Each structure stands twice: as structure tokens, then as C-alpha cells.
Amino acid sequence: MMTKKTIYLASPYGFxxxxxxxxxxxxxxxxxxxxxxxxxxxxxxxxxxxxxxxWAHKVALADLRDVKKSDGIxxxxxxxxxxxxxxxxxxxxxxxxxxxxLFRDDLRRCSDSEEYPLNLMLFAGLPASGWQxxxxxxxxxxxxxxxxxxxxxxx
Numbered sequence: 387m388m389t390k391k392t393i394y395l396a397s398p399y400g401f402x403x404x405x406x407x408x409x410x411x412x413x414x415x416x417x418x419x420x421x422x423x424x425x426x427x428x429x430x431x432x433x434x435x436x437x438x439x440x441w442a443h444k445v446a447l448a449d450l451r452d453v454k455k456s457d458g459i460x461x462x463x464x465x466x467x468x469x470x471x472x473x474x475x476x477x478x479x480x481x482x483x484x485x486x487x488l489f490r491d492d493l494r495r496c497s498d499s500e501e502y503p504l505n506l507m508l509f510a511g512l513p514a515s516g517w518q519x520x521x522x523x524x525x526x527x528x529x530x531x532x533x534x535x536x537x538x539x540x541x
Contacts, residue, residue, distance in 0.1 A: 390423040391539055393487075394453050396476065397462035398469035400428025413489075416528045417460060421539045425452050453478050457524050458485035458538065463504055464492040473508075480511035488512070489522045 395413060399405040410426060418419045427449045438444070449471075453459065457478040461472050468490075479486055490503060499506045501519075512520045519534040530536060 390421060391421045391457040392425055392455070393417060393460055394459045394475070394479070395424055395426045395462075396453075396479075397426075398461055398471045399462065400426070402503070410516040411461070412525050413528075416453065416525060425456055427465070439450070439525065440540060444470060449475065450478060454482060456484065458487065460487045460535070462489045464490055464524060466492070466494045466496040468496070468504070476511065476528065478523050484511070485538055486511040487520050487522065487526070 395417065397410065397413065397415075399409045400512050406428065410428070410457070414424050420476075430452060431445055431448050439466055453475050459475065462468075463472060463476075463477075467473070471515050476486065488504070488508065497505050497506075502517075509517055522528050522530075522533070522535070527533070528535065
């Protein structure tokens with residue numbers, strides 16, 4: 387029996403109530419329906435106790451621990467530039483040689499290269515050739531059987 391792969395969902399969408407209710411569930415749903423065990427940090431960390439002196443440090447360590455323990459990372463990289471927390475999570479995942487998938491449906495370019503739609507350093511964690519198969523531009527695209535996420539979850 388094949389065990390589910392864990393995928394850390396890096397996104398800025400948990401910070402705003404509306405985004406948490408309207409955007410995050412779509413990503414969690416599609417990734418789960420494909421067979422992934424989705425680790426969404428806002429949900430996994432529960433409610434933040436702002437009265438605790440070191441709450442932010444605890445959250446940061448919990449997120450980093452989850453990035454380390456996950457099999458891969460699916461990062462929402464909208465914005466110009468994308469969310470700095472997501473960028474740090476991606477940097478850690480690249481350094482840990484995790485399998486990485488990027489999602490960007492933001493129409494604005496945020497790049498220092500004609501080849502890549504984002505900062506070229508983000509692509510250090512993707513295959514040099516065919517990186518587009520790890521890059522998603524719509525919710526519908528995530529379950530595309532020709533893309534690498536679908537293949538990876540079945541390997």
C-alpha cells in the first residue's frame with residue numbers, strides 16, 4: 387500500500403480572514419483530492435496566542451520543522467515580490483533538496499530573467515529543463531496529469 391506524501395502548502399493566504407475562508411480551501415481540496423497529505427501551516431499551528439511573549443518564534447520554528455519533515459512543498463508565489471515568509475520557506479526547501487512546486491496566477495512579472503516569471507533563485511529547486519511542469523498558473527492546472535505534481539504523488 388502506498389503511503390501519502392506530505393506536502394507543505396506555503397502561502398500568505400492564512401493572514402486574512404477572507405483569504406483563509408475563500409482561497410486556502412481550494413488549494414487544500416485539490417491537493418488532498420490528488421492524494422497528498424496537505425500540511426497547511428495556519429491550520430496546523432492552530433490559533434496564535436498573542437499574549438505569549440515568544441509566539442512568533444514558536445510559529446516560525448513549527449513552520450520550519452514542518453518544511454523539514456514534509457516530502458515536498460507547494461508554494462503560492464503571487465505578489466511583486468511574493469510573500470517574504472513563503473520565500474524563506476522555499477529557501478529552506480531548496481537547501482533541504484525537497485521536491486518543489488510553484489503556483490502563480492498573478493499576471494504581473496516579477497523577474498530578473500526573460501526565461502523565468504520570478505526571481506531566478508526560486509528556480510534553483512526546480513529541474514533546469516522542463517521546470518514548467520513544476521509551475522502552475524491556475525487551480526485547474528494543479529491536477530494536470532501531464533505535470534510533475536501528479537506524477538510525483540503517484541511515485
